[in-house]
Amino acid sequence: MEAKDSEFTLSRLRVGERGVVTSLHAQGIIRRRMLDLGLVPGTVVESVRRSPAGDPTAYNIRGAIIALRAEEGCKVYVELL
């Protein structure tokens, strides 16, 4: 079983898994950047590929493939679908 749902973040999705964004734990420019990428609550995100080094990970966000580093992904809280 996974840990508590409210603690689950994008960076913990495995390749092929999808999650729906519940909240962003970031402020200022980083938050702005995430919102501009389409990471608003309710958005479904799929983890599509992980780089050989394990970081960054490519996600499908509203029809575009976007790479996020783990330190960014861990600020995006999701509910596993």
Next chain:
Amino acid sequence: MGLTCQSSGKGVLREDFLSYETKSDYIVALAGNPNTGKSTVFNALTGLKQHTGNWPGKTVTQALGNYRHGQKLITLVDLPGTYSLLANSPEEQVARDFICFAEPDATVVVVDSTCLERNLNLVLQVLEITPKTIVCLNLIDEARRKKLRIDVEMLAIKLGVPVIPTAARSKEGLGFLKDTINRVASDAIQLNPLRLKYEDRLEVAISKLAGELEPLLPERINKRWIALRLLDGDYTVIDGIQKFLEKKIVVEGFAS
């Protein structure tokens, strides 16, 4: 928040934003997310009459091109491809400073018709700065191929600005786009841009701050937008005011 302002000149002319001298009737900006066909639109409209340089003071490439349409000479300015105008990368600053301070006669936002949802973020951000906006629904051939149906008329009504479907690679819709650019640039179309309404206490603050900015800045500058940026804690907009309007705005309680 209290504001004071010292003026040291009349400010930069919009021609000063361009790396190449033009004597055109209209200056038109081309904005869009990366990979929406912005360069294809630019090339199709301007043909071989292009000039590339850098944005003043930046290592960001600027492409300019001219074309004639309906007796007018138009200079098209290719802005950097961005998802946003607000996150302060050099590209985003260039794009928004141009739209806000150089005030193009029209701004065309090229969007990917197959991925509208993602692209409308930038459209809303541009509309927040300038009403003289045209949405170019590019890659409409791809949208048709994917059997996506877009209610163009409804989108234009909701956004309050012209929406023109195009397939730039095959030049579909570009004649209509050029007609529309001239009509928007010459104020021949009544625009009614969608205006985002924020929560009440924010709207109160915006009005108050915009009111304070009103006497400090030239009439042509959108004070509501400047107020929004300041309330968002984005003080880079003050640098823009200083640089392009040669006015020094001091926000009390904030050391710039």
